[in-house]
Amino acid sequence: MTPPPITLLHGVDIPRIGLGTWPFVGEECQQIVRTALDLGYRLIDTSHKYDNEDAVGEAIRRSGIPRDELFVTSKFNKENHSVDGVRTAYEESLRRTGLDYLDLFLIHWPVPALNRYVDAWEGLVALLEAGSVRAIGVSNFKPAHLDRIIAATGYVPDVNQIQLSIDIARTLPRTAHDNLGITTEAWSPLGRGATLRDNEQVTAIAHHLGRSPAQVLLRWHVQMGIVPIPRSSNSQQLAQNLDLFDFELSPAQMSVLDTLDRGEDAARDSDDPSNGH
Numbered sequence: 001m002t003p004p005p006i007t008l009l010h011g012v013d014i015p016r017i018g019l020g021t022w023p024f025v026g027e028e029c030q031q032i033v034r035t036a037l038d039l040g041y042r043l044i045d046t047s048h049k050y051d052n053e054d055a056v057g058e059a060i061r062r063s064g065i066p067r068d069e070l071f072v073t074s075k076f077n078k079e080n081h082s083v084d085g086v087r088t089a090y091e092e093s094l095r096r097t098g099l100d101y102l103d104l105f106l107i108h109w110p111v112p113a114l115n116r117y118v119d120a121w122e123g124l125v126a127l128l129e130a131g132s133v134r135a136i137g138v139s140n141f142k143p144a145h146l147d148r149i150i151a152a153t154g155y156v157p158d159v160n161q162i163q164l165s166i167d168i169a170r171t172l173p174r175t176a177h178d179n180l181g182i183t184t185e186a187w188s189p190l191g192r193g194a195t196l197r198d199n200e201q202v203t204a205i206a207h208h209l210g211r212s213p214a215q216v217l218l219r220w221h222v223q224m225g226i227v228p229i230p231r232s233s234n235s236q237q238l239a240q241n242l243d244l245f246d247f248e249l250s251p252a253q254m255s256v257l258d259t260l261d262r263g264e265d266a267a268r269d270s271d272d273p274s275n276g277h
């Protein structure tokens with residue numbers, strides 16, 4: 001049985017797990033999202049950058065699932081880091097998805113070299129205050145970036161979507177989020193490449209529980225109160241990734257997984273000018 005959703009800072013409920021849609025586009029994306037919706041996924045993560053908002057919207061329409069049972073997230077790029085730019089980005093995301101509203105709209109990357117992410121945040125606050133979007137947040141923000149937007153506006157993001165997996169466990173940012181009431185979403189929750197799924201300690205726990213390594217990795221997120229957004233092009237793996245709520249990792253197993261953290265330096269650095277868009 002799926003546990004209750006997490007209630008975000010501005011009062012909206014978010015499911016405990018979602019579907020990542022990068023790098024799928026077109027017909028393939030539409031089919032994967034449709035399969036995921038049929039399996040029971042209710043949180044779908046897209047972005048202007050992924051070039052698949054149209055396919056996500058089409059899959060949602062074809063599923064016939066009432067809009068208010070879904071939680072749709074999109075994100076915008078640095079070209080729209082201004083108050084008016086965010087309004088335009090939002091309208092364009094609605095046009096591409098064909099939806100009347102998004103549940104969550106995110107600044108995709110802070111791009112500090114541009115120094116416009118505070119303006120972008122002011123634009124999101126304006127959308128929230130106008131009642132156009134249900135929740136607002138950021139992605140790839142470090143604690144210092146969060147402090148700056150909060151100091152400028154008094155508004156705390158509902159969500160920060162960051163790179164996070166058991167080997168890139170992001171302890172410092174997660175503590176900052178917890179102190180501020182921000183919900184942490186994890187991109188690449190299964191880790192880049194197959195290394196993490198093949199890790200000896202992960203596979204030993206999976207074997208012991210009669211689960212797959214991916215399920216062990218995702219269950220760790222759920223138990224930490226993090227919302228993972230794994231993607232898969234394989235329907236059995238999509239089903240498996242959602243099937244996390246009838247088993248538990250013991251404190252001892254959680255501690256073993258905690259030892260795999262490679263530290264903050266292993267994450268993509270959003271202050272590095274070569275990262276972000």
Ligand SMILES: NC(=O)c1ccc[n+]([C@@H]2O[C@H](COP(=O)([O-])OP(=O)(O)OC[C@H]3O[C@@H](n4cnc5c(N)ncnc54)[C@H](OP(=O)(O)O)[C@@H]3O)[C@@H](O)[C@H]2O)c1
Nearest residue numbers: 020021022139187188189190191214230231232233234237
């Ligand atoms: N905000 C950001 O800046 C940002 C950046 C990157 C990604 N994202 C979002 O995060 C989502 C997920 O991240 P990601 O795509 O990097 O990585 P991920 O979801 O952690 O891993 C995807 C990989 O895991 C495999 N996989 C999935 N389920 C599996 C299972 N049960 N057993 C074995 N292998 C499995 C997939 O292969 P198969 O397809 O063969 O299953 C794929 O190779 C993206 O789709 C995107 O929406 C956001």
